[in-house]
Amino acid sequence: MFVYGLIAWTIKVSVSDEHTALGSKGFVGLDNYTYLFTEDINDRFLHSLKNLLIFTVVFIAGAMLLGLLWAYLLERGVRGEGLFRTVYLFPMAVSFIASGVVWRWLMNPNQGENAGGLNAVFGGLHLDFLQNPWWTDPDWGMAAMAVPAVWQLSGYVMALFLAGFRGISAELREAAAMDGASTYRLYRNVIFPQLTPVALSALIILGHMSMKMFDLIMSVSGPQWLTEVPAVYVWQALLTSDYAKAAAISVVLLLLVAVVIVPYLVWTQRTEKTR
Structure with missing residues (x-):
């Protein structure tokens, strides 16, 4: 609940339009991710x-x-x-x-x-x-x-x-x-x-x-x-109550960590089986 449940909740927020403390009005798909990579200011x-x-x-x-x-x-x-x-x-x-x-x-x-x-x-x-x-x-x-x-x-x-x-x-x-x-x-x-x-x-x-x-x-x-690095950007997005942007950045960070961790876990598991 406190790991996968919160990951799922973060993903849910990242595909919403919750950019203020007033809450979300609906689903926007991958718009927040597209904004980060193509339309983010500077x-x-x-x-x-x-x-x-x-x-x-x-x-x-x-x-x-x-x-x-x-x-x-x-x-x-x-x-x-x-x-x-x-x-x-x-x-x-x-x-x-x-x-x-x-x-x-x-x-x-x-x-x-x-x-x-x-x-x-x-x-x-x-x-x-x-x-x-x-x-x-x-x-x-x-x-x-x-x-x-x-x-x-x-x-x-x-x-x-x-x-x-x-x-x-x-x-x-x-x-x-x-x-x-x-x-x-x-x-x-x-x-x-x-x-x-x-x-x-x-x-x-x-x-x-x-x-x-x-x-x-x-x-x-x-x-x-x-x-500034993504973790600092998340913090600053939270300060402005832009929860959707903060969640989208967090999901990108999670994917980057997964790219590093998952191959290592797979390799470790295969090594243990061969032993």
Whole structure:
């Protein structure tokens, strides 16, 4: 009732003309969806989808690369592994709102004498060329917006990959060593292929989290055109009591998440049957 029932209700609202608090007068079919993709003012919805794409690509790539790198270093053996694991995992325990408030200050877009946050640090180190407008950049602001998300979730990806490394049997490593495999060949042909299910799981988790991202963006930039994503657009539509538009955007988001999740669930089910 509280999952599929509310999904059905959202779909019902999305095909109605409930654009005010007065309620719906009737069924309008796919008009709300057509409006979003063709008639929305300044292509607002398409703009939010573009922002979401940039954010998702940078977020997933950064978190996956950093997580794999940290897991590899810990798997190779370092002193104080417990301390490093704690440091890497700690950001995951912080809410997106709390970290967003801090990163709002760190990514202060002011430069020169009025610089703040990281730009002030760069200026103090005489690295003025590294100062940049961060999330206020009209072209790549969403890439900067993904930096806090990468910082927060890369430790979680590290934990997944580290568990994958530790789950590979010692017999496989010993067999490869007996066959004369170098360290590079061991990881390239034996260990990394074993991490494919872990990598796929991490991709799915990060992908659906990025599509629903709302709190981090709101705490860093607020409701800005430059950083608007579909989840923020839904919130602003609800503020104006445009429930039909908010529901239509929500259904599109649901379909995007389904495109990511459903193939993974099918693959998992088939894998379990073959076992």
